[in-house]
Amino acid sequence: MSAxxxxxxxxxxxxxxxxxxxxxDGLLTPAEVVRRAHANGVDLLALTDHxxxxxxxxxxxxxxxxxxxxVDGAEVSVSWDEDTTVHVVALDIDPDNAALAxxxxxxxxxxxxxxxxxxxxxxxxxxxxxxxxALRYVGNPALVSRAHFARYLAEQGLARDVKSVFDHWLAxxxxxxxxxxxxxxxxxxxxxxxxxxxAVLAHPGRFRLSGKELRRLLGEFKEQGGRAIEVLSxxxxxxxxxxxxxxAREFQFAASRASDFHGPGESWVDLGRLPPMPPDLTPVxxxxx
Ligand code: AMP
Ligand code: MN
Ligand code: MN
Ligand code: MN
Numbered sequence: 001m002s003a004x005x006x007x008x009x010x011x012x013x014x015x016x017x018x019x020x021x022x023x024x025d026g027l028l029t030p031a032e033v034v035r036r037a038h039a040n041g042v043d044l045l046a047l048t049d050h051x052x053x054x055x056x057x058x059x060x061x062x063x064x065x066x067x068x069x070x071v072d073g074a075e076v077s078v079s080w081d082e083d084t085t086v087h088v089v090a091l092d093i094d095p096d097n098a099a100l101a102x103x104x105x106x107x108x109x110x111x112x113x114x115x116x117x118x119x120x121x122x123x124x125x126x127x128x129x130x131x132x133x134a135l136r137y138v139g140n141p142a143l144v145s146r147a148h149f150a151r152y153l154a155e156q157g158l159a160r161d162v163k164s165v166f167d168h169w170l171a172x173x174x175x176x177x178x179x180x181x182x183x184x185x186x187x188x189x190x191x192x193x194x195x196x197x198x199a200v201l202a203h204p205g206r207f208r209l210s211g212k213e214l215r216r217l218l219g220e221f222k223e224q225g226g227r228a229i230e231v232l233s234x235x236x237x238x239x240x241x242x243x244x245x246x247x248a249r250e251f252q253f254a255a256s257r258a259s260d261f262h263g264p265g266e267s268w269v270d271l272g273r274l275p276p277m278p279p280d281l282t283p284v285x286x287x288x289x
Contacts, residue, residue, distance in 0.1 A: 008069075009285055015044040016272045017071065017284065018089055018202060018230065018258030022139035023055035024075075025147035027263025030055035033271070034062040034070070042272035044285055046073035048089050051107045052143055056095045071288065074100075075202060076192070077107055077182035080217060085180075086207055088188050088221075089230070089258070092288045093197035100195040107183050108142045115144040117178045118170075122149075125175045127158065146170045147262065162266055189224045198287050200228040200256045204247075205240035218251050228254035228284040232275055234268035235260055245278050255281040 020026030021033045028036065030047055037045045045068060047059040056072045063070035072095045076088045093100060119131035133152035138144050150165040153176075159165040169176045183191075192199045201221050209217060218229070230236075231244045232255070248255045257274050261267045277283050 009044075009288065012044045012069075012283070012285055014040075014042050014272045015257045015283070015285055016042045016259050016261070016274070017044070017046040017073065017091055017200070017256050018048045018075065018233070019046075019261040019271060020049055020075075020263075021047060021055045021059070023052055024049035024140070024143045025145045025262060027266060030059035031062040033261070034059050034066065034068065037271040038063075038066045038068045040270060040272040042068065044069045044071065045271075046071040046089075046091055048073035048075040048091075050075050050143060050145060051077055051104045052140070053093075053095050053101065053104065054140065071285075073197075074104065076104070076188045078185050078188045079180070079182045080185050080220075081213070083179055084207065084209065084213075085182060086185075086217065087202035088185070088192070088226070089200040089202045089256070090188075090192040090195070090197045091200055091256075091284065093192060093195040097191075097195035100191045100197075103183065103187060103191040110180060110182075111142060111144050114178055114180050115149070118146075118149060118176050121178060122169070122176045127153070127156070127169075127176075130176070146176075149176065185220060186224055189221075189226060193225050196289065198228060198254075198284060199226045200230060200258075200284060201226055201253075202230055202258070203233045203235040203260060204229055204244055205233065205236045214247075218247060218253075222251055222253070226253070227287060228256050230258045231255040231281065232257040232277065233260060234258065234274065238275075241275065245281060248281055254284040254287055256284040 021030040074090045122130045134148040137148040137151045150162045153165045
């Protein structure tokens with residue numbers, strides 16, 4: 001982000017620091033995401049496509065036209081502790097950093113093969129053509145994700161909506177799930193720090209970890225240079241927001257505010273529609289350069 005006087009950053013009222021565009025698994029183009037955020041009253045926005053920086057240029061140009069403060073971001077897929085997938089949001093990164101770009105390219109490179117394996121697993125339970133079907137929903141084939149499979153399976157009437165497709169077909173333990181090696185936590189945090197960014201643990205309430213495992217993850221994340229966690233997340237219940245506010249205090253993490261918006265009708269909350277930050281927490285945007 002361009003150098004901002006602290007007074008301006010302290011005046012932020014409606015930050016949204018996690019959302020997706022058609023560059024990964026969102027439904028709106030980067031420019032459309034920015035326009036919608038602006039229309040919703042967002043005054044500090046980060047676009048954080050999965051493992052990809054390709055939307056940042058268009059998003060920033062649109063934000064500049066609208067006078068909306070914009071931060072470059074990405075959501076990095078990480079494998080932690082053998083077989084748990086966790087997501088780390090990178091904020092305020094240099095989008096031209098070569099090591100970050102190479103690292104993300106490496107993370108993306110396994111997606112196509114994984115998608116073919118997912119389709120083969122689904123074929124075993126009688127669901128055919130899922131690879132081709134998912135690709136119809138993808139803007140950027142290198143970024144084919146479970147969200148694209150979910151849209152195809154929902155279209156085929158295999159679940160009542162995109163969310164329940166995950167519960168029946170795509171979540172861990174279900175027929176279409178294929179384990180995958182993403183970046184290690186150490187790699188992801190190294191790339192983010194190297195690109196001058198802040199590493200934020202995304203939607204920690206979604207990882208289905210025991211209390212003990214969660215604390216171990218938070219400890220390792222902190223040790224390796226993680227600075228913040230998403231306290232206010234579209235994926236969190238009110239109770240989880242309170243729980244992660246407590247954990248942010250205990251572990252001395254800054255706190256982020258993050259819709260994780262993917263598109264109208266497909267997301268928990270719309271851009272910017274989150275509760276205010278608890279006043280005693282350090283907002284992650286206070287750490288931006
Ligand atoms: P992938 O990176 O291919 O494993 O896909 C992960 C994406 O699938 C997430 O970023 C969400 O967009 C979507 N997703 C995962 N779990 C769910 C769920 N339970 N309900 C709705 N969308 C989900
Ligand atoms: Mn997604
Ligand atoms: Mn995520
Ligand atoms: Mn996300």
